[in-house]
Amino acid sequence: MRSEITMSLAPPKQEPHSSHWGKSPMFLHPQEADLYIQGFVYQPEMCRKNCGYYGNPAWHGYCSRCWIHERQKRQTSPLTDGFRHHTGTLFMKSERENTSDLGQNENTARVVTINTDTMYAQHSQSSYRYFPTTDVTDPRCFIPWSSLESMAKRDFSDFLKALRRPEAQQLNAQCTNLIQRLQNAKNLTPNTMGEQIQDFYHRIADQFPDHMTEERGYFLDNIEKLVMTRLYRSVFCLDGSTDEQKDLLLQRRIKSLKWVTPKMLQVPLDETIVEVKDWTLSAVTAMLEMDSRRAPQDKLTCVSRASNCLFKSIRASKKDPATADDFLSCLIYITLRANPPRLFSNLEYLTRFCNPVRLTTGEWGYCFTNLCCAVSFIENLDASSLSLTQEEFDCLMKQHKTELSTQNSVAQQSTLQQMQHNKKLLAELQHRQDNLIQRAEVLEKELRAWPQLIHGEVKEIIRRYPLDISRTSSQS
Amino acid sequence: MAAAGGGGGAGVSKTYSFKVVLLGEGCVGKTSLVLRYCENKFNDKHITTLQASFLTKKLNIGGKRVNLAIWDTAGQERFHALGPIYYRDSNGAILVYDITDEDSFQKVKNWVKELRKMLGNEICLCIVGNKVDLEKERHVSVQEAETYAESVGAKHYHTSAKQNKGIEELFLDLCKRMIETAQTDERAKGNGPSQSGTSRRGVQIVDDEPQAQSTGGCCSG
Numbered sequence: 001m002r003s004e005i006t007m008s009l010a011p012p013k014q015e016p017h018s019s020h021w022g023k024s025p026m027f028l029h030p031q032e033a034d035l036y037i038q039g040f041v042y043q044p045e046m047c048r049k050n051c052g053y054y055g056n057p058a059w060h061g062y063c064s065r066c067w068i069h070e071r072q073k074r075q076t077s078p079l080t081d082g083f084r085h086h087t088g089t090l091f092m093k094s095e096r097e098n099t100s101d102l103g104q105n106e107n108t109a110r111v112v113t114i115n116t117d118t119m120y121a122q123h124s125q126s127s128y129r130y131f132p133t134t135d136v137t138d139p140r141c142f143i144p145w146s147s148l149e150s151m152a153k154r155d156f157s158d159f160l161k162a163l164r165r166p167e168a169q170q171l172n173a174q175c176t177n178l179i180q181r182l183q184n185a186k187n188l189t190p191n192t193m194g195e196q197i198q199d200f201y202h203r204i205a206d207q208f209p210d211h212m213t214e215e216r217g218y219f220l221d222n223i224e225k226l227v228m229t230r231l232y233r234s235v236f237c238l239d240g241s242t243d244e245q246k247d248l249l250l251q252r253r254i255k256s257l258k259w260v261t262p263k264m265l266q267v268p269l270d271e272t273i274v275e276v277k278d279w280t281l282s283a284v285t286a287m288l289e290m291d292s293r294r295a296p297q298d299k300l301t302c303v304s305r306a307s308n309c310l311f312k313s314i315r316a317s318k319k320d321p322a323t324a325d326d327f328l329s330c331l332i333y334i335t336l337r338a339n340p341p342r343l344f345s346n347l348e349y350l351t352r353f354c355n356p357v358r359l360t361t362g363e364w365g366y367c368f369t370n371l372c373c374a375v376s377f378i379e380n381l382d383a384s385s386l387s388l389t390q391e392e393f394d395c396l397m398k399q400h401k402t403e404l405s406t407q408n409s410v411a412q413q414s415t416l417q418q419m420q421h422n423k424k425l426l427a428e429l430q431h432r433q434d435n436l437i438q439r440a441e442v443l444e445k446e447l448r449a450w451p452q453l454i455h456g457e458v459k460e461i462i463r464r465y466p467l468d469i470s471r472t473s474s475q476s
Numbered sequence: 477m478a479a480a481g482g483g484g485g486a487g488v489s490k491t492y493s494f495k496v497v498l499l500g501e502g503c504v505g506k507t508s509l510v511l512r513y514c515e516n517k518f519n520d521k522h523i524t525t526l527q528a529s530f531l532t533k534k535l536n537i538g539g540k541r542v543n544l545a546i547w548d549t550a551g552q553e554r555f556h557a558l559g560p561i562y563y564r565d566s567n568g569a570i571l572v573y574d575i576t577d578e579d580s581f582q583k584v585k586n587w588v589k590e591l592r593k594m595l596g597n598e599i600c601l602c603i604v605g606n607k608v609d610l611e612k613e614r615h616v617s618v619q620e621a622e623t624y625a626e627s628v629g630a631k632h633y634h635t636s637a638k639q640n641k642g643i644e645e646l647f648l649d650l651c652k653r654m655i656e657t658a659q660t661d662e663r664a665k666g667n668g669p670s671q672s673g674t675s676r677r678g679v680q681i682v683d684d685e686p687q688a689q690s691t692g693g694c695c696s697g
Contacts, residue, residue: 213491213493266552308526311526311527312526314527315526315527319521320523321507321511321523321525321526321527321528322526322527322528322529323506323507323527323528323529323548324498324506324507324529324547324548324549324550324551325502325550325551325552325555326529327527327529327550328550328555328558329550360495360564360565361493361495361545362532362545363530365545366529366530366545366547369547369561369562372561373550373555373558373561373562376557376558376561377554377555377558380557384554385554386554387554
């Protein structure tokens with residue numbers, strides 16, 4: 001019955017629409033989607049239970065009585081309650097302005113619903129794998145709440161397990177679709193890809209009601225990890241990209257600032273204390289590790305680990321909680337020290353592909369913001385930011401180049417010394433081994449001689465004491 | 477349209493997340509202020525936090541849950557240019573000066589100018605004169621500070637981190653104003669898009685109506 005309604009509303013568009021959906025369920029062209037909004041919002045429908053009353057999309061297509069009944073059955077009343085609220089506002093929105101993003105999304109899903117009965121048979125042969133789900137009649141909820149809930153946990157492996165369940169297949173397919181589409185897209189700039197990914201996150205986030213911010217966060221984290229781990233190679237610091245060049249520039253810049261001392265940066269670390277030194281080194285390690293991680297959240301974890309090491313380090317040096325000034329100067333210092341590979345690309349990657357909530361709020365957000373500050377400081381660093389005069393600054397910059405070569409020769413010398421030392425040790429070892437072999441040979445000779453010796457002795461004894469027992473016995 | 481009632485329902489269950497940046501020159505007592513607020517300690521050996529640069533506090537204001545994230549910012553002159561990176565997406569800013577230090581008040585004025593330029597009216601500003609326990613050495617007159625605050629649409633407070641004066645009120649007041657702003661915004665945008673806003677950033681405040689500020693004034697007055 002539902003499909004009839006839609007057919008009558010927009011018959012000419014039906015065919016292209018369904019084929020479009022066949023390729024990518026989530027992304028309909030706004031203009032195509034618009035046509036449906038009218039029909040969708042204003043068309044009254046009967047209750048899903050066929051009780052004779054009109055249903056309301058805000059109640060998942062039930063009438064009010066059936067919906068209350070249904071909700072009680074589901075037992076997850078807080079969830080559905082929030083969801084109802086969510087649905088309601090969406091409708092408000094699409095009535096007001098048709099260009100709304102949410103409206104399109106809703107509509108996209110709607111087309112799916114409509115086509116389920118009639119189109120499935122026709123399209124089952126097409127390349128797209130169709131996943132009819134139990135809850136497909138619901139406009140936006142492409143996975144049931146029970147499943148959504150179990151996927152909105154912190155543990156990624158639990159999420160992957162839940163993703164294999166049949167009811168999550170539609171979500172799985174949508175993720176795979178997105179990944180394949182972006183992997184095959186040749187002409188997209190990283191920024192456009194970022195926008196598409198953000199769009200995708202956004203649509204998923206919209207499924208959660210407002211009060212479930214935490215669950216939404218975890219769910220998005222998991223989706224992000226799933227998608228970005230697989231997309232990493234196709235989007236991160238591509239060969240010949242401007243990101244790559246900027247990475248090199250930044251790396252060279254940091255190298256040229258090797259002469260900057262902790263004192264110039266007013267770093268409050270006292271590295272003569274072993275604990276402080278250890279924590280600082282751990283921070284450097286964590287910064288270096290960032291590049292090896294794929295998922296944005298794992299990179300962020302590295303940054304926040306580095307920050308925490310620094311906090312401990314500062315605490316150990318000055319016995320006071322670290323202030324923002326302390327922290328930032330330390331972060332600049334370890335960034336200079338670590339010179340993390342592809343730093344610029346990593347920051348860009350995070351900005352483009354990470355869930356923005358994570359970048360702007362919470363501890364991750366704070367650490368990331370400070371890292372951005374540190375990089376910006378390094379890029380724009382001049383004499384005044386180190387409280388030096390311009391001459392001193394230029395002088396140090398020049399000196400650094402010559403220092404580099406002398407440092408190199410010093411380094412070479414120490415390496416040579418080490419090698420000679422090693423050579424000596426090796427020679428000694430060789431000597432001792434030779435000794436050992438000689439003595440082993442002697443021992444072997446002795447061992448070989450031993451049976452002969454025994455043999456001779458036995459012979460000698462036999463000769464001296466010949467056996468004449470029989471005779472003596474016969475005599476007696 | 478009846479569905480709009482859902483907006484009211486959301487008010488009950490929704491948790492507001494606000495980001496507040498702490499701006500001010502080096503030695504005005506920003507850190508003491510925030511440590512006093514979150515730990516209720518001042519110059520104490522037993523302060524348990526590792527750092528005072530990023531602190532969070534959960535509040536319940538009239539049945540509304542608020543997650544407050546307080547971001548300390550590097551206030552030294554050499555870090556001045558980094559300001560915009562810190563305060564983007566903030567809902568509120570606390571600008572601290574030392575009442576015994578005229579310079580620190582000038583710095584606050586610079587910050588205000590910058591904040592208004594970058595974020596417009598979407599941010600709740602608090603100008604805070606700290607160290608009122610040193611009243612005798614005051615160099616910034618109360619009159620001047622309050623007139624200035626009013627002229628830029630900010631609220632002015634006097635605090636002493638040492639004596640724990642005025643700090644609780646400052647944060648409470650700020651939270652109320654931020655809730656007010658967020659609600660005005662929600663109403664203005666019909667609630668729907670504000671949800672998507674939430675997923676994009678903490679709480680989106682796009683102040684289409686200049687009334688936001690006057691309501692802030694009402695609330696406190």
